[in-house]
Amino acid sequence: xxxxxxxxxxxxxxxxxxxxxxxxxxxxxxxxxxxxxxxxxxxxxxxxxxxxxxxxxxxxxxxxxxxxxxxxxxxxxxxxxxxxxxxxxxxxxxxxxxxxxxxxxxxxxxxxxxxxxxxxxxxxxxxxxxxxxxxxxxxxxxxxxxxxxxxxxxxxxxxxxxxxxxxxxxxxxxxxxxxxxxxxxxxxxxxxxxxxxxxxxxxxxxxxxxxxxxxxxxxxxxxxxxxxxxxxxxxxxxxxxxxxxxxxxxxxxxxxxxxxxxxxxxxxxxxxxxxxxxxxxxxxxxxxxxxxxxxxxxxxxxxxxxxxxxxxxxxxxxxxxxxxxxxxxxxxx
Amino acid sequence: xxxxxxxxxxxxxxxxxxxxxxxxxxxxxxxxxxxxxxxxxxxxxxxxxxxxxxxxxxxxxxxxxxxxxxxxxxxxxxxxxxxxxxxxxxxxxxxxxxxxxxxxxxxxxxxxxxxxxxxxxxxxxxxxxxxxxxxxxxxxxxxxxxxxxxxxxxxxxxxxxxx
Numbered sequence: 001x002x003x004x005x006x007x008x009x010x011x012x013x014x015x016x017x018x019x020x021x022x023x024x025x026x027x028x029x030x031x032x033x034x035x036x037x038x039x040x041x042x043x044x045x046x047x048x049x050x051x052x053x054x055x056x057x058x059x060x061x062x063x064x065x066x067x068x069x070x071x072x073x074x075x076x077x078x079x080x081x082x083x084x085x086x087x088x089x090x091x092x093x094x095x096x097x098x099x100x101x102x103x104x105x106x107x108x109x110x111x112x113x114x115x116x117x118x119x120x121x122x123x124x125x126x127x128x129x130x131x132x133x134x135x136x137x138x139x140x141x142x143x144x145x146x147x148x149x150x151x152x153x154x155x156x157x158x159x160x161x162x163x164x165x166x167x168x169x170x171x172x173x174x175x176x177x178x179x180x181x182x183x184x185x186x187x188x189x190x191x192x193x194x195x196x197x198x199x200x201x202x203x204x205x206x207x208x209x210x211x212x213x214x215x216x217x218x219x220x221x222x223x224x225x226x227x228x229x230x231x232x233x234x235x236x237x238x239x240x241x242x243x244x245x246x247x248x249x250x251x252x253x254x255x256x257x258x259x260x261x262x263x264x265x266x267x268x269x270x271x272x273x274x275x276x277x278x279x280x281x282x283x284x285x286x287x288x289x290x291x292x293x294x295x296x297x298x299x300x301x302x303x304x305x306x307x308x309x310x311x312x313x314x315x316x317x318x319x320x321x322x323x324x325x326x327x328x329x330x331x332x333x
Numbered sequence: 334x335x336x337x338x339x340x341x342x343x344x345x346x347x348x349x350x351x352x353x354x355x356x357x358x359x360x361x362x363x364x365x366x367x368x369x370x371x372x373x374x375x376x377x378x379x380x381x382x383x384x385x386x387x388x389x390x391x392x393x394x395x396x397x398x399x400x401x402x403x404x405x406x407x408x409x410x411x412x413x414x415x416x417x418x419x420x421x422x423x424x425x426x427x428x429x430x431x432x433x434x435x436x437x438x439x440x441x442x443x444x445x446x447x448x449x450x451x452x453x454x455x456x457x458x459x460x461x462x463x464x465x466x467x468x469x470x471x472x473x474x475x476x477x478x479x480x481x482x483x484x485x486x487x488x489x490x491x492x493x494x495x496x
Contacts (some may be wrong), residue, residue, distance in 0.1 A: 013356070043358065058402065207359075
C-alpha cells in the first residue's frame with residue numbers, strides 16, 4: 001500500500017505514427033492499454049507501481065493529434081497540444097482568453113511545457129488515499145478512506161459525491177465547459193463529438209473513471225465554437241500556494257452583457273465535485289439582471305445550495321460563494 | 334529482462350549513442366549512461382524541479398520524460414552551460430551572491446534561468462519569480478537566487494557587490 005516512488009518497472013512501449021494504428025493498439029489491448037500523452041501523470045503512476053499497464057501507447061508521434069487550427073468562427077485544438085501551446089496561442093488569447101488564462105495557472109512552467117490539453121482534461125483525481133495506493137472504491141476496493149470520522153479530506157467534494165468523495169482537479173476542463181467546447185473522441189464506435197460538459201462523469205456512472213472515455217477510445221481534439229468569442233471572461237483558482245498546487249476551488253465564467261444586463265452567462269466551478277460543476281440554476285437566475293455586487297452575492301448563495309461538506313472541507317462553501325460573486329461583478333470592489 | 338533500445342540523443346551540443354531500457358527516464362540516462370550527474374534526482378513526481386534540463390531551449394522535467402521521445406531534440410544540461418571551460422555568467426553570479434547553500438536545487442534553477450534570459454534578457458523580478466515557479470529551494474535562499482539572475486541579466490558579473 002505504501003508509495004514506492006522508485007524506478008519504473010519495465011513496460012512494453014508502442015509508438016504508433018498514425019491515429020489508425022493507435023486505435024488498433026487500444027482495441028487490441030483494451031483495459032490493459034495506457035494512452036501516454038505528456039507522460040507526467042503516467043510516469044508518476046508507473047513509478048509508484050500502482051498502475052501497471054501491459055501496453056503503453058505513446059501518442060507523441062501521431063500527427064493527427066497535434067496543432068491548433070482556426071475552424072469556422074472558432075478554433076480546434078489537437079489533444080496533444082501542450083498547455084504552453086494553448087496558453088501562448090495568439091488566437092486563443094484574443095478570442096478565448098478564459099482558456100489561455102486557465103492553462104497559464106496549471107502547475108509550473110516545466111509541467112506546462114510537457115503536459116497536454118488532452119491529458120489535463122482527462123487527468124485522474126488527486127485524492128491522496130487513492131493516489132497512495134489504498135484499495136478504495138475508485139481503485140476497485142470496498143471502502144472510501146477519505147470519508148470516515150478520522151479522514152483528512154479538506155480537498156474533497158461538496159457536491160455529487162457518491163461512495164467516492166474525490167474531486168476533478170483540472171483547470172482547463174471548467175474553462176472549456178464555459179466556452180461550450182466539443183470534445184472529439186475516436187474509438188470502437190467511430191467518431192463521437194460530445195459537449196465538454198458531458199465528457200465528465202460522477203461515481204454513480206462509473207466509480208473507477210473520471211470521463212466517458214472507454215478503454216478503446218482516444219480523445220483526439222477539442223473544438224471551441226465561436227459562441228462565446230470575445231465575451232467577458234473570469235477565471236480564478238484558489239490554491240494553498242500560487243505555484244504547482246491544484247485548485248481548492250476554481251471558477252470559470254463567460255458572460256455577455258447587453259444594454260447593461262446579463263444577456264447570457266455560463267459559470268462552472270471545479271474541485272468541488274467529481275466533475276466540473278456547471279451552475280445551471282445560477283445561470284438561469286442571472287439572465288436579464290445587472291452584473292452588480294448584490295446580484296453576484298445572491299448568485300453565490302444559490303450556487304452553494306445542496307452542498308454536503310465532509311469534516312474538513314466546509315471552508316469551500318464561502319470560497320465558492322465569493323468566487324461566484326467575483327466572477328459576476330469582477331475583482332474590483 | 335527489460336527491452337533495451339538504441340537511442341541517438343543530442344546532448345550539450347554533441348551527438349551521443351546510448352543503449353538503455355525504454356522505460357528509463359531521461360534523468361536516469363543522463364546520469365547513469367552519460368555520467369552527467371549535475372542534474373539531480375529530487376521528488377520524482379514533478380514538484381521540485383531539480384531535475385530540470387532544457388529541451389530545445391524550454392525547461393522540462395527530466396525525471397518525467399522518456400528519452401526515446403527526445404531523439405530529435407537538443408538537450409542541454411547544467412554541464413553544457415560552460416563554454417571553453419569558462420563558467421556561464423549565471424553560474425558566476427550565483428557564486429558571487431551566495432545563491433547556493435546546499436546547492437541541490439542549483440542545477441535546475443540555472444537551467445530555468447537560462448531559458449528565461451534567452452527569451453527575455455532583462456526580466457522584471459516578477460517575471461523571474463514566475464519562471465522559477467517550478468523550482469523549489471529548501472534552504473530558502475530565494476532572495477540571493479533572484480539577485481543572482483538579475484545580476485547576470487544586467488551584465489554585472491565580476492563587479493563589486495553592494496550589500
